[in-house]
Amino acid sequence: xxxxxxxxxxxxxxxxxxxxxxxxxxxxxxxxxxxxxxxxxxxxxxxxxxxxxxxxxxxxxxxxxxxxxxxxxxxxxxxxxxxxxxxxxxxxxxxxxxxxxxxxxxxxxxxxxxxxxxxxxxxxxxxxxxxxxxxxxxxxxxxxxxxxxxxxxxxxxxxxxxxxxxxxxxxxxxxxxxxxxxxxxxxxxxxxxxxxxxxxxxxxxxxxxxxxxxxxxxxxxxxxxxxxxxxxxxxxxxxxxxxxxxxxxxxxxxxxxxxxxxxxxxxxxxxxxxxxxxxxxxxxxxxxxxxxxxxxxxxxxxxxxxxxxxxxxxxxxxxxxxxxxxxxxxxxxxxxxxxxxxxxxxxxxxxxxxxxxxxxxxxxxxxxxxxxxxxxxxxxxxxxxxxxx
Numbered sequence: 519x520x521x522x523x524x525x526x527x528x529x530x531x532x533x534x535x536x537x538x539x540x541x542x543x544x545x546x547x548x549x550x551x552x553x554x555x556x557x558x559x560x561x562x563x564x565x566x567x568x569x570x571x572x573x574x575x576x577x578x579x580x581x582x583x584x585x586x587x588x589x590x591x592x593x594x595x596x597x598x599x600x601x602x603x604x605x606x607x608x609x610x611x612x613x614x615x616x617x618x619x620x621x622x623x624x625x626x627x628x629x630x631x632x633x634x635x636x637x638x639x640x641x642x643x644x645x646x647x648x649x650x651x652x653x654x655x656x657x658x659x660x661x662x663x664x665x666x667x668x669x670x671x672x673x674x675x676x677x678x679x680x681x682x683x684x685x686x687x688x689x690x691x692x693x694x695x696x697x698x699x700x701x702x703x704x705x706x707x708x709x710x711x712x713x714x715x716x717x718x719x720x721x722x723x724x725x726x727x728x729x730x731x732x733x734x735x736x737x738x739x740x741x742x743x744x745x746x747x748x749x750x751x752x753x754x755x756x757x758x759x760x761x762x763x764x765x766x767x768x769x770x771x772x773x774x775x776x777x778x779x780x781x782x783x784x785x786x787x788x789x790x791x792x793x794x795x796x797x798x799x800x801x802x803x804x805x806x807x808x809x810x811x812x813x814x815x816x817x818x819x820x821x822x823x824x825x826x827x828x829x830x831x832x833x834x835x836x837x838x839x840x841x842x843x844x845x846x847x848x849x850x851x852x853x854x855x856x857x858x859x860x861x862x863x864x865x866x867x868x869x870x871x872x873x874x875x876x877x878x879x880x881x882x883x884x885x886x887x888x889x890x891x892x893x894x895x896x897x898x899x900x901x902x903x904x905x906x907x
Contacts, residue, residue, distance in 0.1 A: 713785040721779070724771065724852030731768045734845050735761065741841050752827035753840075760820065760842050771851065784854055791903045795862050806854045807903055813860045814900055816849040817867025818883055818892040824868070825875030837872040866900045867892060 738761045745754040779785060784805040791807045793800050802810075824840040827833075837843055846861035846868070870882035871890065883892035 717779040727852040752830040813863040814867035817864035818871035821868030821871030822875040825872035
């Protein structure tokens with residue numbers, strides 16, 4: 519029984535030892551497998567990191583090569599353009615030694631440029647992955663450069679708008695000039711039409727005035743006989759002189775039957791003055807105004823002669839009886855102003871000249887060396903010419 523018990527105990531110990539050994543072997547094997555797995559994982563991570571570094575290096579080298587190639591192409595383009603524009607200067611501008619140095623410098627890889635290109639590539643990749651961070655990572659100076667680049671299109675747009683505005687202004691100016699030209703043409707045509715109408719009127723007026731002169735010369739001859747009967751010798755002589763002046767005037771008008779009205783500047787000159795006769799306003803230009811001044815001057819001179827003659831003949835103060843006052847056409851040619859307007863201003867001057875001579879005073883003018891002169895202020899007061907605004 520003891521042997522049997524001992525044998526069983528040994529069997530149990532043997533079985534336990536075998537199990538313990540198996541478990542120990544399994545444990546060791548598990549540890550070995552764990553070490554192998556960990557070593558395999560480390561090797562994979564290292565290989566992956568080495569591959570990433572290799573890829574990054576390859577990318578950097580590729581980008582550096584591309585940057586170098588772009589720089590070389592830009593330099594070659596600049597040199598070609600400079601050579602085309604100034605071939606002789608381009609050849610002289612680069613010394614031989616420096617030219618060889620430049621050629622050597624361009625043929626060798628620039629490590630600094632390659633590094634900058636790689637850095638730019640990494641920044642571009644990071645900007646694609648994290649745009650917000652890339653925006654923050656841009657230095658202030660570079661941001662200003664970017665802002666300047668974005669403002670450049672705005673400047674171009676502003677320049678284009680200015681050009682468009684300038685073109686529109688030129689078009690508007692051309693349109694206004696064209697309208698002004700057309701208006702001037704219309705005004706010119708209208709003035710020509712008015713001039714032709716005025717010429718036709720004055721041709722008829724000149725013809726009527728010539729007939730009137732014939733009649734007035736017959737009247738003055740009858741009145742001269744009456745003066746002789748009244749023994750008004752001084753007035754008779756003055757009236758004879760007036761009749762001779764009318765005859766000369768009549769002959770001058772006959773010689774001007776073919777007067778060149780179209781060549782007279784009066785009919786091409788716009789009206790610049792206005793005046794009033796018998797409460798009616800008239801308009802004329804400087805030629806008509808000069809003729810009205812002449813009417814006042816001639817009237818004053820003839821009135822002075824008549825007043826002096828009546829005073830010497832001891833005749834009463836009656837300027838209305840003088841033939842020159844009733845006729846009032848001395849110096850008139852039938853042109854520029856109407857005959858009635860000329861007569862009106864002639865009589866205004868005649869009355870003042872007669873008064874100065876009859877009373878031997880110089881209120882409206884004076885006489886010096888046998889020549890009478892009416893004061894300019896008297897003429898201005900009589901005519902009252904107003905400039906048309």
